Amino acid sequence: MTRKKRRLYFVSLGLLALGAATALMLGAMGDSLLYFYSPSDLAERPVAEGQRFRLGGLVEEGSVDKAGDTVRFVVTDMVNTVPVVYTGILPDLFREGQGVVTEGHLDAGGTFSAANVLAKHDETYMPKEVADSLKDSGYWQEGADGPPAGAPAAAQGAVRAYQ
Amino acid sequence: MDQLIAFLDMGGYAGFVWSSYGVTAVVLGGLFVSVWLGLRRDERTLARLQAALGGRRRGRAEQAEGADPSPAPHSASARPGPAGITPRTADNGEPA
Amino acid sequence: MHRFANPTRFLRIANAILPWSVAVMVLSLAVGLVHGLVLSPPDYQQGETVRIMYVHVPASWMALFVYTAMAVASFVYLVWKHPVADLAARASAPVGAAFTVISLTTGALWGKPMWGAWWVWDARLTSMLILLFLYLGYMALAGAFDDRQRGSKAAALLALVGWVNIPIIKFSVDWWNTLHQPASVNPVGDSGIAIDGSMLVPLFAMALAFKAYYVTTMLMGIRREIAAAKARTLRLAEVQG
Numbered sequence: 001m002t003r004k005k006r007r008l009y010f011v012s013l014g015l016l017a018l019g020a021a022t023a024l025m026l027g028a029m030g031d032s033l034l035y036f037y038s039p040s041d042l043a044e045r046p047v048a049e050g051q052r053f054r055l056g057g058l059v060e061e062g063s064v065d066k067a068g069d070t071v072r073f074v075v076t077d078m079v080n081t082v083p084v085v086y087t088g089i090l091p092d093l094f095r096e097g098q099g100v101v102t103e104g105h106l107d108a109g110g111t112f113s114a115a116n117v118l119a120k121h122d123e124t125y126m127p128k129e130v131a132d133s134l135k136d137s138g139y140w141q142e143g144a145d146g147p148p149a150g151a152p153a154a155a156q157g158a159v160r161a162y163q
Numbered sequence: 164m165d166q167l168i169a170f171l172d173m174g175g176y177a178g179f180v181w182s183s184y185g186v187t188a189v190v191l192g193g194l195f196v197s198v199w200l201g202l203r204r205d206e207r208t209l210a211r212l213q214a215a216l217g218g219r220r221r222g223r224a225e226q227a228e229g230a231d232p233s234p235a236p237h238s239a240s241a242r243p244g245p246a247g248i249t250p251r252t253a254d255n256g257e258p259a
Numbered sequence: 260m261h262r263f264a265n266p267t268r269f270l271r272i273a274n275a276i277l278p279w280s281v282a283v284m285v286l287s288l289a290v291g292l293v294h295g296l297v298l299s300p301p302d303y304q305q306g307e308t309v310r311i312m313y314v315h316v317p318a319s320w321m322a323l324f325v326y327t328a329m330a331v332a333s334f335v336y337l338v339w340k341h342p343v344a345d346l347a348a349r350a351s352a353p354v355g356a357a358f359t360v361i362s363l364t365t366g367a368l369w370g371k372p373m374w375g376a377w378w379v380w381d382a383r384l385t386s387m388l389i390l391l392f393l394y395l396g397y398m399a400l401a402g403a404f405d406d407r408q409r410g411s412k413a414a415a416l417l418a419l420v421g422w423v424n425i426p427i428i429k430f431s432v433d434w435w436n437t438l439h440q441p442a443s444v445n446p447v448g449d450s451g452i453a454i455d456g457s458m459l460v461p462l463f464a465m466a467l468a469f470k471a472y473y474v475t476t477m478l479m480g481i482r483r484e485i486a487a488a489k490a491r492t493l494r495l496a497e498v499q500g
Binding site (some may be wrong): 173201 | 296297307368486490493494
Binding site (some may be wrong): 004007008011015018019022026033034035036037038056090091092093094098099101116117118119120121122123124125126127128129130131132 | 300301302303304305309312334337338339372373374375376379380381382419420422423427434435436437438440441442443453454455457458
């Protein structure tokens with residue numbers, strides 16, 4: 001019995017130490033685990049011109065301007081914005097008001113020149129009819145900060161924004 | 164017919180959707196079959212061993228005429244007992 | 260022989276559960292497939308590719324669930340030396356690895372058309388790949404020693420240490436910017452469920468089918484391990500005369 005108790009304490013203590021060590025390590029690694037910078041991250045910690053990194057956020061409504069293969073749009077996180085220019089094929093889910101992650105570098109004018117563009121979608125799934133009726137009833141708030149009071153359960157996710 | 168084609172086409176994403184279900188079926192099905200076959204093989208091996216070992220122990224116990232009451236828990240008929248009382252069944256394949 | 264007292268009792272329980280878990284698996288799989296492939300509607304953004312969710316998400320849930328079960332069994336084995344706990348952990352590993360492989364491949368098949376990439380090295384996808392390596396490492400360690408008990412101990416230790424990866428996978432989408440979206444189903448917390456009811460039917464049916472699949476294959480696996488262990492002792496008894 002005592003041996004079993006000792007083993008129990010020993011294993012539990014080891015796991016506790018391991019958990020603490022992992023938490024500390026993840027905290028220290030911090031930013032290196034970020035897959036992309038938001039426009040606000042970029043404003044806080046500027047990246048040198050020409051250095052390669054990823055920029056992510058929402059494609060600002062009405063900002064997409066296609067001219068042949070080249071497309072210009074603005075990435076926003078509702079606080080800050082960065083203009084982006086990209087030449088190439090866009091993913092099927094690339095739309096205004098939807099999430100996007102671009103990889104490239106800043107040029108001299110402060111425009112982000114993207115080498116590739118990935119679409120980032122949110123965690124909401126619903127049939128088109130439900131989405132349409134939400135829009136009709138005014139519960140739809142793309143990019144807003146949370147569901148309005150009394151929104152139906154299905155709308156809760158639909159109106160949530162990226163953080 | 165058109166409905167069937169539309170269903171199989173999956174809105175133009177047929178390759179992605181059907182391969183997802185295909186991969187799932189192959190991986191889960193393959194593992195299931197391999198676990199099942201392994202279970203059958205190991206349980207058959209065990210049964211063969213138990214039969215062989217049980218038979219041999221019974222045989223040995225008879226030769227020793229109860230002098231060596233080594234336990235053979237797999238066979239009720241091989242319980243150690245006084246000489247001569249051990250039932251001389253022929254189920255071990257040897258003439259009694 | 261008292262060593263087998265527990266496994267023998269366990270076998271009785273396992274054999275009583277097996278027909279039920281097979282029945283639940285077949286029924287919920289049928290419901291999940293019919294709803295997932297035919298009856299449920301396409302998504303307003305992702306169209307028909309949303310059907311990949313009905314295998315991808317339950318497989319990912321199971322990948323985490325099976326690892327946690329394996330870690331718990333390993334803990335019980337290390338502390339109380341319960342032989343069935345070791346067998347349960349050993350039987351779980353290949354099932355968990357299979358679910359992880361499904362999660363990764365269906366994720367790639369979903370990511371290509373929707374995101375525009377088969378694979379990205381964001382925190383969610385990378386930690387999921389590490390989970391696969393943990394499963395493979397467990398299986399390799401468990402079979403690496405001539406002394407079976409040493410293999411069990413080493414593998415159980417790896418399973419416990421590797422468990423720190425589970426909360427990292429779960430919360431990676433909340434802690435860091437990732438290309439992968441946050442969880443759609445949150446039983447606890449304020450966010451709730453961000454999936455329409457019509458799509459929840461196939462999702463939960465497939466989740467139940469996968470859980471029943473795990474129970475079934477794990478019980479069969481333990482039964483197999485018990486038979487193999489008994490055969491080993493019998494062979495040893497034979498050799499020792």
